[in-house]
Amino acid sequence: MKSAPTSNGGGVPVVIRGLHKSLAGQPVLCGVDLAIEPGEIFVIMGPSGSGKSVLLRHIIGLTSPDAGEVLIGGESIQSPSVRDRIRMAMVFQSGALLNSLTVAENVGLYLREHALLPPAQIDARVAEKLAAVGLTGQEDKLPGELSGGMKKRVAIARALVVEPQLLLYDEPTSELDPMMAATVSREIVALQRRLHVTSIIVSHDRDLAFGIAHRLAIIREGRILCVGTPEAVRALPDAGVREFLDANFKHA
Amino acid sequence: MFFQDIGQAVLLFCRALRQWPAVWRERQKVWEQLHEIGNASLFMACLLAFFIGGVLALQTGPVMSDRGVSNFIGGMVGLAMCKELGPVMMAVLISGRIGSAMAAEIGSMQVYQEIDALRTMNIDPVRYLVLPRLVAIVVGLPLLVLFAVVVGWMGGALVCMSNPEINLTYNGYMNSLSNMVRVGDVANGLIKSIAFAVVIGVVSCHQGLNTIGGPRGVGRSVTKAVVNSIVMILMLDYVLTRLMIRL
Numbered sequence: 185m186k187s188a189p190t191s192n193g194g195g196v197p198v199v200i201r202g203l204h205k206s207l208a209g210q211p212v213l214c215g216v217d218l219a220i221e222p223g224e225i226f227v228i229m230g231p232s233g234s235g236k237s238v239l240l241r242h243i244i245g246l247t248s249p250d251a252g253e254v255l256i257g258g259e260s261i262q263s264p265s266v267r268d269r270i271r272m273a274m275v276f277q278s279g280a281l282l283n284s285l286t287v288a289e290n291v292g293l294y295l296r297e298h299a300l301l302p303p304a305q306i307d308a309r310v311a312e313k314l315a316a317v318g319l320t321g322q323e324d325k326l327p328g329e330l331s332g333g334m335k336k337r338v339a340i341a342r343a344l345v346v347e348p349q350l351l352l353y354d355e356p357t358s359e360l361d362p363m364m365a366a367t368v369s370r371e372i373v374a375l376q377r378r379l380h381v382t383s384i385i386v387s388h389d390r391d392l393a394f395g396i397a398h399r400l401a402i403i404r405e406g407r408i409l410c411v412g413t414p415e416a417v418r419a420l421p422d423a424g425v426r427e428f429l430d431a432n433f434k435h436a
Numbered sequence: 437m438f439f440q441d442i443g444q445a446v447l448l449f450c451r452a453l454r455q456w457p458a459v460w461r462e463r464q465k466v467w468e469q470l471h472e473i474g475n476a477s478l479f480m481a482c483l484l485a486f487f488i489g490g491v492l493a494l495q496t497g498p499v500m501s502d503r504g505v506s507n508f509i510g511g512m513v514g515l516a517m518c519k520e521l522g523p524v525m526m527a528v529l530i531s532g533r534i535g536s537a538m539a540a541e542i543g544s545m546q547v548y549q550e551i552d553a554l555r556t557m558n559i560d561p562v563r564y565l566v567l568p569r570l571v572a573i574v575v576g577l578p579l580l581v582l583f584a585v586v587v588g589w590m591g592g593a594l595v596c597m598s599n600p601e602i603n604l605t606y607n608g609y610m611n612s613l614s615n616m617v618r619v620g621d622v623a624n625g626l627i628k629s630i631a632f633a634v635v636i637g638v639v640s641c642h643q644g645l646n647t648i649g650g651p652r653g654v655g656r657s658v659t660k661a662v663v664n665s666i667v668m669i670l671m672l673d674y675v676l677t678r679l680m681i682r683l
């Protein structure tokens with residue numbers, strides 16, 4: 185059967201070249217170029233509305249660009265066979281859980297649909313991943329009965345279960361308390377260590393970004409402002425970068 | 437717009453056909469959908485068919501009795517029910533009850549990015565969502581039509597027996613019916629209903645998958661699914677009747 189690859193062959197490189205996209209007549213991405221190494225944790229930061237979610241949708245092939253291309257492991261994401269060859273997963277900003285399935289069914293969906301494991305082992309794997317995001321005992325709830333942060337954690341568990349070669353996270357910690365955010369960050373790093381997965385994380389969370397990123401990029405109005413290691417980016421004198429990174433709540 | 441929708445729906449049908457080998461794997465979902473169809477429409481179908489059969493007898497019975505051809509009433513009601521009214525009325529009912537639900541469910545999955553999530557997991561939405569619904573309706577609608585036809589015949593019989601202006605007994609009605617209605621006529625109606633089921637399933641799933649915008653988009657998709665289905669059913673009904681006229 186045409187299905188997902190049965191084993192994880194390690195992280196894949198991602199190359200983004202000259203990506204342009206206009207939505208509803210407005211330019212959203214204006215020439216994005218990035219090269220992400222296999223097994224890298226790459227964080228993308230940027231102000232709200234700067235096109236981060238749209239960029240992630242292009243990387244995983246949900247939206248096709250007006251110009252430019254995305255290569256996953258050397259193959260265009262738009263080619264039909266790439267998904268059969270490379271395991272990918274994405275944590276959507278809204279979670280995007282299937283509302284008619286329970287938490288456990290959502291998390292086990294990938295394994296079940298591709299018949300990768302016998303049912304008993306799927307249940308065990310699901311329980312393990314739910315435990316990793318602190319949701320033991322919530323297996324039989326429906327997404328409608330969960331809080332925003334719980335939905336996000338189920339979505340993360342659903343992505344972890346895939347054991348992907350490329351994993352995209354859209355603001356994985358935005359709705360979580362600081363402790364849970366730290367747990368999730370640890371899981372992201374643990375998965376990367378264990379499977380050498382290429383992780384692309386969109387986040388506003390500066391602790392997460394500077395804590396776990398191998399490299400990070402800052403995007404603004406559809407353009408990449410800078411790319412580099414956390415130390416390098418922190419040391420940049422560029423005013424736009426500084427303004428974004430140093431923003432703080434101050435009493436007037 | 438209408439013709440573009442039809443073209444895209446035909447493409448969707450072809451994609452669903454290519455997934456045909458996966459039907460056995462999706463049997464659980466097919467079963468659930470069949471249940472849905474049965475639960476939502478069995479009672480309504482019964483009620484509708486009974487009254488249609490009854491009113492057919494009521495409209496034609498007195499006139500035919502006056503002209504001394506009351507022994508044709510059973511056959512007339514029988515043929516009208518199984519060749520035309522059974523398949524068409526059930527298809528209209530099902531597009532309102534099941535087609536709308538399909539468009540709404542798939543449409544809201546589209547709006548809430550659930551379909552995007554399926555695609556990132558390399559789960560083909562056509563296999564996961566469209567195929568089970570299509571198979572269920574193609575199996576379910578003919579069964580429902582068969583049931584409705586029999587109920588409609590009974591409705592006609594009851595009216596003939598109980599109405600003094602119609603000069604016909606139950607046995608007379610049934611004899612007339614069994615003399616004029618052949619198995620082929622019932623099959624004719626069932627073939628139509630299979631075609632209608634494909635139309636409802638494909639059009640509704642297509643509208644659902646093509647939903648854009650928020651809840652309002654879902655509402656638009658549901659309306660279009662039902663209206664387009666009914667229009668296509670009535671047009672197709674003429675074409676199929678013409679093709680099968682001497683069958």
Ligand SMILES: Nc1ncnc2c1ncn2[C@@H]1O[C@H](COP(=O)(O)OP(=O)(O)OP(=O)(O)O)[C@@H](O)[C@H]1O
Binds near residue numbers: 208212233237277
């Ligand atoms: N489907 C769409 N149709 C039209 N415009 C869109 C669509 N999706 C996004 N946009 C526009 O693209 C721009 C970037 O949106 P995007 O969702 O990528 O922002 P973001 O960087 O993820 O912001 P946030 O941090 O708030 O999630 C916004 O101006 C938005 O209005």
Ligand SMILES: [Mg+2]
Binds near residue numbers: 238
């Ligand atoms: Mg976003």
